[in-house]
Amino acid sequence: MTDQAQLDAVLAHVDAGLDQSLDRLFHLLRIKSISTDPAFAAECQKAADWLATELNGLGFNASARPTPGHSVVVAHGPDQAGPHVLFYAHYDVQPVDPLNLWNSDPFDPQIREDASGRKIIVARGASDDKGQMLTFIEACRAYKAVTGSLPVKVSLMLEGEEESGGKNLPPFMRDNAEELKADIALVCDTDMWDRQTPSITTMLRGLVADEIVVTAADKDLHSGMFGNAARNPNQVVAEIIASLRAPDGSVTLPGFYDDVAEISPELKAQWQGLGFDEKAFLGSVDLSVPAGEQGRSVLEMLWSRPTCEINGMSGGYTGDGFKTVIPxxxxxxxxFRLVSGMDPKKIRAAFRAHVEKMIPADCSVEFIPHGGSPAITVPADGEFLRKALSGLSAEWGKQAVITGSGGSIPVAGEFKSILGLDTLLIGFAHVDDQIHSPNEKYDLDSFHRGIRSWVHVLAALSK
Amino acid sequence: MTDQAQLDAVLAHVDAGLDQSLDRLFHLLRIKSISTDPAFAAECQKAADWLATELNGLGFNASARPTPGHSVVVAHGPDQAGPHVLFYAHYDVQPVDPLNLWNSDPFDPQIREDASGRKIIVARGASDDKGQMLTFIEACRAYKAVTGSLPVKVSLMLEGEEESGGKNLPPFMRDNAEELKADIALVCDTDMWDRQTPSITTMLRGLVADEIVVTAADKDLHSGMFGNAARNPNQVVAEIIASLRAPDGSVTLPGFYDDVAEISPELKAQWQGLGFDEKAFLGSVDLSVPAGEQGRSVLEMLWSRPTCEINGMSGGYTGDGFKTVIPxxxxxxxxFRLVSGMDPKKIRAAFRAHVEKMIPADCSVEFIPHGGSPAITVPADGEFLRKALSGLSAEWGKQAVITGSGGSIPVAGEFKSILGLDTLLIGFAHVDDQIHSPNEKYDLDSFHRGIRSWVHVLAALSK
Structure with missing residues (x-):
């Protein structure tokens, strides 16, 4: 078989086997692997074990390795000529609340049609990240079935703590750095540019997450008996939150923007060329006015500017009715989402110093860290990047683009710092996938052509 | 029998029957009459029915009357010479969360010793207001047992929505105004001044309670994908809360203090004479610095100055771990606690106007009202007040004092506006009773001598 004939045969196998691929995805989606909630620890282990079993069935040497948290699945394919790729994805998912906003059970995956007649796979994790993860594994399966081997040497590292701070993966990578050596890392956890245009993400924001717990009195108080006289921690926390953003949308922490560089005129021009529709983007979630720094484009806000977001706040009586309590x-x-140049340690320290300064007499504050990682920028001129872009372009019949992303994928920074690897971020999700929200979905097309895309990309990397 | 011999016999009966009185209180405390939570509606009805049955057993004509919410128990004793008193208390209780901070089941009442060796009755509602309510009913029981009648004509109105906004009582009072006519209202829902000194409360703050719900996007969003660009309602609500208090502790709503009068120099002098220990008061809940308006005494903050307190706030992910969501x-x-002269309607309107002004583009706000009532001031020179003070002083061997209260008892305002009645607020609770908090308690002494106090007060009123 010529290279092209072999490629066509593998792609045909993908098309013919799509239903079986979906069956396997649905099996994985039914496993409730919510990593942040200790109640679902056994489900996380179940997902890891299932993946190890599947990969062993494809000729990998795979196992679910224990960590102090959830397991990391590591798998190695047979040696091959050409580059050695290390594929990463995560098998854990976000919690499902508010459950009442789901139109169907989040762990009972379904294929439905959306309003425009597009077929979608609806389930928690359909897009983030089980669906994306299986695009790669199913591409490997098709190669194995048709050619008996893979075009390059493939290892996989599939983690279970991406949605919960991921404290155990970096030490695991350090402890197993020799085993995890490769030439390039591949990560499938990002979006296409639009439904016609594949993309490789080369700028990812970092993340610093902190929880603050402010305590005043030693018990809940009656607001009639103690109001005015006793410090109310709801008020204190609200004042801290309110102090973090200026009226112009900028973040107020001292030094917050010190290490933030303006993007180059070239990149700015390229982004303008993307024709991003700010109105449509915000309109898709019923908004119309960008809330961030005034005078910045929405793409800048999302890709090249740092954020401060309040992901949760809670205090006092929050049930039905009313309770006159001072908690x-x-x-x-x-x-905080960080951009290139910002040091997570410095930002966390600046935040904590600012909070400490706002704690009044009689109050104390506890900080609970929830992970921190720097932003990363992938060199935009490498050989692997060029080959991967050509593979993607071959599948989609359209030049793949290079984009930024507002999200954070800490492991990309760790591939660089721990293993010395650059990362290609290739994904098939869409901005309307409602990841982290009720009714998460993955386009059936993302799944099907995502598998085909990896077939192309692996072929391109092998050349 | 002389009047004094009769009084002594009734008091002796109270002492001898204390264990049976406690049995009845424990029966009532075991009924989970949480009015704010619809799940406990049947328990509220059970409490009302039990009270009606007990009162019928004491010769009252009693029934639990339906309302659109929880029942109101109304009971009338036989005609007597002298004044006709209308006694009010409430049989509903606050929710019990956080349940894990209770040292015993809140609905399994227990007698324990506190750190100072004092006997206390521990249960939700022990103090607020089931224990207080039964002090009066048990005093009636003792009179009935010893003398076959009561010294004055007594009616009772016992409600079940005091802790949940009480929307149904005012219309009930209006609909039954003729039947509820009396000469003076008695309310048992307040504190003693200290463990040796009984008091009658003549100033009560009013209350305006409002809930705000701010909505931005039409779904929860991923903070990496939408952070900076999408408005975050947590931030909006926090900014609203933060805007309500100035750094000097005052409330910032325009016009908030317009109708607030300074207390008279005489009252200020009387309050100073009470020897209130600010340090000990705040120290009892592990605080030390008054949080309200600078330059005001704590008693002013609690009794004669209005408040704004955040009783609950909630948004986004509040469970264990972290979720990078924009809700x-x-x-x-x-x-808001109101003082004499402030109009609840005006304050609610000022609050809502202020909030509306702070709602940014793309956001909407919904207001959910939770009750409003004006403050009341009882004339400090009436005949009933004088007699009641003398009755209390006789029991405690110490001159009863006249005090204010930081709390709100809306019914006292409604007695005046609907029935034209003044109210005597007489109670035996203590500031450390932890009402509305875990481990609520009522001193056994409050219960026992509270019953004896009502025996004295009813005797004094009959003269």
Whole structure:
């Protein structure tokens, strides 16, 4: 068989086997692998074990390796000529609340049609990241079935703590650095540019997440008996939150923007050329006015500017009805997305110093860290990047683009710092996938052509 | 029998029957009559029915009357010479969360010793207000047992929505105004001045409670994908809360203090004479610095100055771990305690206007009212007040004092506006009773000598 004939045969196998691929995805989606909630620890292990079994069935040497948290699945394919790729994805998912906003059970995956007649796979994790993860594994399966081997040497590292701070993966990578050596890392956890245009993401924001718990009195108080006289921690936490953003949308922490560089005129021009529709982007979630720094484009806000977001806040009585209480404690979960150049340690320290300064007499604050990682920028001129772009372009019949992303994928920074690897971020999700929200979905097309895309990309990398 | 011999016999009966009185209180405390939570509606009805049955057993004509919410128990004793008193208390209780901070089941009442060796009755509602309510009913029982009648004509109105906004009582009182006519209202829902000194409360703050729900996007969003660009309702609600108090502790709503009068120099002098220990008061809940308006005494903050307190706030992910979400909605439960002269309608309107002004583009706000009532001031020179003070002083061997209260008892205002009645607020609770908090208690002494106090007060009123 010529290279092209072999490629065509593998792609035909993908097309013919799509239903079986979906069956396997659905099996994985039914496993409730919510990593942040200890109640679902056994489900996380179940997902890891299932993946190890599947990969062993494809000729990998695979196992679910224990960590102090959830297992990491590591798998190695047979040696091959050409580059050695290390594929990463995560098998854990976000919690599902508010459950009442789901139109179907989040762990009972379904294929439905959306309003425009497009077929979608609806389930928690359909897009983030089980669907994306299986695009790669199913591409490997098709190669194995048709050619008996893979075009390059493939290792996989599939983790279970991406959605919960991921404290155990970096030490695991350090402890197993020799075993995990490769030439390039591949990560499938990002979006296409639009439904016609594949993309490789080369700028990812970092993340610092912190929880603050402010305590005043030693018990909940009656607001009639103690109001005015006793410090109210709800008020204290609200004042801290309010102090973090200026009226112009900028973040107020001292030094926050010190290490933030303006993007180059070239990149700015390229982004303008993407024709991003700010109105449509915000309109898709019923908004119309960008809330961030005034005078910046939405793409800048999302890709090249740091954020401060309040992901959760809670204090006092929050059930139905009313209770005239002054609570003993109030809390907030706050995260900062970082851009290239910002030091997570420095930002966390600046945040904590700012909070400490705002804690009044009689109050104390506890900080609970929830992970931190720097932003990364992938060199935009490498050989692997060029080959991967050509593979993607071959599948989609359209030149693949290079984009930024507002999200954070800490492991990309760790591939660089721990293993010395650059990362290609290739994904098939869409901005309307409602990841982390009720009714998460993955386009059936993302799944099908995502598998085909990896077939092309692996072929391109082998040349 | 002389009047004094009769009084002594009734008091002796109270002492001898204390264990049976406690049995009845424990029966009532075991009924989970949480009015704010619809799940406990049947328990509220059970409490009302039990009270009606007990009162019928004491010769009252009693029934639990339906309302659109929880029942109101109304009971009338036989005609007597002298004044006709209308006694009010409430049989509903606050929710019990956080349950894990209770040292025993809140609905399994227990007699324990506190750290100082004092006997206390521990249960939800022990103090607020089931224990207080039964002090009066048990005093009636003792009179009936010893003398076959009561010294004055007594009616009772016992409600079940005091802890949940009480929307149904005012219309009930209006609909039954003729039947509820009396000469003076008695309310048992307040504190003693200290463990040796009984008091009658003549100033009560009013209350305006409002809930705000701020909505931005039409769904929860991923903070990496939308952070900076999408408005975060947690931030909006926090900014609203933060805006309500100035750094000097005052409330910032325009016009908030317009109708607030300074207390008279005489009252100020009387309050100073009470020897209130600010340090000990705040120290009892592990605080040390008054949080309200600078330059005001704590008694002023509690009795004669209005408040704004955040009783609850909630938005985004508040469970264990972290979730990088921008929620669609965030909310806060906010209440204002009002002092004499302030109009609840005006304050609610000022609050809502202020909030509306702070709602940014793309956000909407919903207001959920949770009750409003004006402050009341009882004339400090009436005949009933004088007699009641003398009755209390006789029991405690110490001159009863006249005090204010930081709390709100809306019914006292409604007695005046609907029935034209003044109210005597007489109670035996203590500031350390932890009402509305875990481990609520009522001193056994409050219960026992509270019953004896009502025996004295009814005797004094009959003269």
């Amino acid at each position: 003993a404690k109030a809390s907030a979960k706050i995260s | 669609a909605k965030a909310s806060a439960k906010i209440s």
